[in-house]
Amino acid sequence: NAGVMQNPRHLVRRRGQEARLRCSPMKGHSHVYWYRQLPEEGLKFMVYLQKENIIDESGMPKERFSAEFPKEGPSILRIQQVVRGDSAAYFCASSPRSTGQETQYFGPGTRLLVL
Amino acid sequence: DAKTTQPPSMDCAEGRAANLPCNHSTISGNEYVYWYRQIHSQGPQYIIHGLKNNETNEMASLIITEDRKSSTLILPHATLRDTAVYYCIVKDGGATNKLIFGTGTLLAVQP
Numbered sequence: 001n002a003g004v005m006q007n008p009r010h011l012v013r014r015r016g017q018e019a020r021l022r023c024s025p026m027k028g029h030s031h032v033y034w035y036r037q038l039p040e041e042g043l044k045f046m047v048y049l050q051k052e053n054i055i056d057e058s059g060m061p062k063e064r065f066s067a068e069f070p071k072e073g074p075s076i077l078r079i080q081q082v083v084r085g086d087s088a089a090y091f092c093a094s095s096p097r098s099t100g101q102e103t104q105y106f107g108p109g110t111r112l113l114v115l
Numbered sequence: 116d117a118k119t120t121q122p123p124s125m126d127c128a129e130g131r132a133a134n135l136p137c138n139h140s141t142i143s144g145n146e147y148v149y150w151y152r153q154i155h156s157q158g159p160q161y162i163i164h165g166l167k168n169n170e171t172n173e174m175a176s177l178i179i180t181e182d183r184k185s186s187t188l189i190l191p192h193a194t195l196r197d198t199a200v201y202y203c204i205v206k207d208g209g210a211t212n213k214l215i216f217g218t219g220t221l222l223a224v225q226p
Binding site: 004031033035037042043044045048056058059089091093095102103104105106107108109 | 149151153156157158159160161164202212213214215216217218219
């Protein structure tokens with residue numbers, strides 16, 4: 001049973017380019033969460049999505065960041081016009097449901113480096 | 116902000132039990148205590164969770180005090196591979212489901 005998959009594992013972008021990070025949840029999971037970990041810091045929640053719906057985006061920066069989880073295919077975290085401060089590890093997690101004691105399982109992360 | 120307080124670091128001898136404490140004095144009735152660990156910038160790994168009762172699985176045991184204001188994660192026989200940052204997280208049992216990570220405890224298992 002495959003776990004949460006993220007690709008690419010490493011991504012290098014120049015300032016002003018776009019970054020697209022992909023997350024495939026575990027089989028049977030329809031809830032996806034994105035977290036960001038800046039260098040030497042803890043993980044910070046960004047956004048929570050169900051299929052075709054954004055449920056909680058309270059941790060998303062107001063500009064340049066967007067997320068989607070279409071009916072078919074992986075969840076995408078998109079960062080437009082990247083800046084050096086976007087350099088971080090981005091982790092995706094998934095769960096089967098959102099209520100009660102649903103455990104989130106994390107992927108290996110995407111390390112974004114902005115030059 | 117995280118609702119938990121953990122010591123920043125701890126040492127443990129290989130083969131001995133590692134006991135990691137966590138304070139969550141403001142926990143409310145429907146909030147669970149979760150433990151994750153992160154081994155050297157890998158993705159966080161789920162360990163265990165509980166509400167009121169003590170819990171045990173193949174990885175660890177979780178001891179929650181009767182007033183639920185603190186808990187202890189126990190790794191019964193620590194190995195070098197258990198060196199990691201351990202996060203204690205209090206999570207609402209409701210719909211939001213987001214995890215709020217604190218700074219965690221860096222457990223260093225010594226040979």
